[in-house]
């Protein structure tokens with residue numbers, strides 16, 4: 001049954017390949033090859049999962065043609081010797097076994113060759129001196145721990161640059177051809193030439209980086225020569241039954257004379273002429289800043305590069321692959337509007353390898369959503385293996401789901417992400433599961449965060465739908481205590497009641513214009529908890545009124561919209577606590593025309609966020625006017641202001657409303673709250689240790705697998 005996605009699910013032709021549908025998994029480093037860059041069992045399992053999940057085309061992560069030269073990591077695939085062929089053969093077999101086609105992304109990483117830098121080998125660039133960019137860009141809003149981990153990639157060394165000579169370029173062209181021959185020998189279906197993302201070929205295409213006056217620089221044709229020679233020679237050697245895709249930047253952000261969409265179109269036309277079968281349109285930022293990373297190559301907005309794909313498509317007659325936070329309905333539309341022919345979905349397929357099958361089976365609502373948290377790609381900054389906040393299996397392939405020796409009666413207390421995941425997994429394994437939730441809705445604090453981050457709400461909706469189809473019994477508005485838990489006669493009890501808020505000791509925190517995190521949560525979750533009415537009556541009751549009136553608790557979309565018109569909060573709002581919640585709330589409120597200040601004691605705001613997301617969130621919030629004050633100590637909340645110390649100076653910020661968004665901790669005394677439970681007991685999620693959605697899902701999954 002294929003009702004909603006006729007185009008996305010239709011067969012497509014790419015060169016000599018017929019693909020079963022238009023869904024492409026783009027290259028995404030998994031960094032799980034052996035120390036010699038050979039394919040490991042983990043690599044095989046990762047791609048096999050996605051072949052099984054129904055994608056039409058898989059693209060193996062960026063692989064180094066002259067490894068270790070021009071490579072970013074020891075653990076990326078090496079294409080520089082025949083030793084890789086057996087591993088590639090296995091990959092081909094695993095992909096083909098499930099009906100997918102598979103090609104390999106081949107690259108020389110040029111100025112970003114971490115392995116060269118770590119070995120004191122100068123990195124290759126088209127021209128010296130390199131253009132100026134913000135060399136400290138990645139250090140802003142980055143924690144010391146992250147910076148130290150990033151330094152491990154290059155052994156703490158800084159790059160030295162070398163202008164690539166004619167001989168070196170000819171050697172690299174040859175290395176691409178030899179790599180292609182190995183890929184073909186291994187029975188894989190083709191190659192993707194990585195001519196994007198600031199790597200060697202991309203820098204040759206860019207006027208900013210390539211200021212040569214020889215046959216490799218100057219006009220578009222000469223700047224494209226490195227690429228077109230690689231394409232032409234591979235076509236010559238590998239024949240027409242070998243697919244050649246070229247990945248280019250449709251735009252180069254953040255640098256003068258960077259690649260434009262028109263130039264990208266010219267490059268695409270030249271690549272077609274040289275023998276390419278398809279063009280894959282991504283983007284890059286060369287600003288050097290962290291926030292630039294979310295302009296390219298890791299987009300933040302939905303369909304961020306779709307217009308670029310459309311421009312390129314108008315210049316070529318071969319298929320175009322679009323990429324950049326494209327969800328299935330967008331993909332269907334983009335193909336219908338002739339923006340592109342194929343749609344690459346990267347993080348969506350990390351979050352849910354079964355995405356294509358769910359579309360094919362007419363169950364798009366069963367697709368586990370990617371929540372755009374950047375947790376996966378954060379690992380690539382320090383040679384780690386990506387993990388996924390919502391899909392614990394990513395990078396965790398050794399653990400097979402075990403059939404339990406004995407089917408048990410499992411009672412889970414708390415339906416936040418940890419409890420939901422634990423219930424899902426334990427029930428899938430055959431256990432009888434009862435999920436108890438004291439609120440009137442599922443999701444725990446993820447509901448609070450969905451106000452500001454709608455994708456988190458999508459995840460909770462997904463859990464609800466999946467559990468609806470399961471045998472899990474859900475009891476909402478159930479205030480559990482030991483007696484009521486034991487009345488279910490459980491074999492196992494899992495406590496997933498979330499974090500507890502420590503009471504603020506800031507002077508003035510009891511004033512009526514101060515709203516605590518627990519009050520916010522209680523308001524959003526349709527609770528009649530005493531938190532709602534404690535103390536701050538004016539503010540709380542007004543908020544509650546708004547919530548009830550608008551169907552707020554059922555419909556976050558509505559409240560996001562309505563709150564743009566009216567909110568029972570003053571003009572000047574100070575948020576105490578610049579963690580994940582404080583940061584996202586600040587943006588939400590400033591978009592609703594409030595003057596928002598955020599006070600944070602730590603040196604970096606929201607260190608718990610994956611750093612690319614933190615960079616973007618801080619940028620967005622600052623653009624909308626939020627004032628961030630880090631490394632400070634809050635002294636007192638007054639009637640109209642908050643007083644804090646910065647660099648030994650007393651400062652004051654105006655505040656008609658104050659939100660306390662700090663002070664959550666794992667509930668260490670949890671077992672004392674449930675005395676007399678004498679069966680197997682586990683504590684998961686924030687109740688065990690603060691880990692946000694990622695940590696909660698991981699711990700829920702772990703316990704769901706072992707009970």
Ligand SMILES: Cc1cc2nc3c(=O)[nH]c(=O)nc-3n(C[C@H](O)[C@H](O)[C@H](O)COP(=O)(O)O)c2cc1C
Pocket residue numbers: 026027028029030061062105194197247282297298299323324325326344345346347348376377380386
């Ligand atoms: C963990 C991770 C690793 C990536 N590695 C590569 C890579 O090896 N080569 C590449 O061209 N792009 C890489 N990308 C970028 C993706 O191919 C893709 O262009 C990007 O994620 C945008 O698509 P999406 O929004 O559908 O995820 C990576 C992305 C992620 C999330």
Ligand code: SF4
Pocket residue numbers: 347348350351369370371372373374375376377387388389390391
């Ligand atoms: S880690 Fe986050 S961004 Fe990456 S795939 Fe998973 S949900 Fe999406």
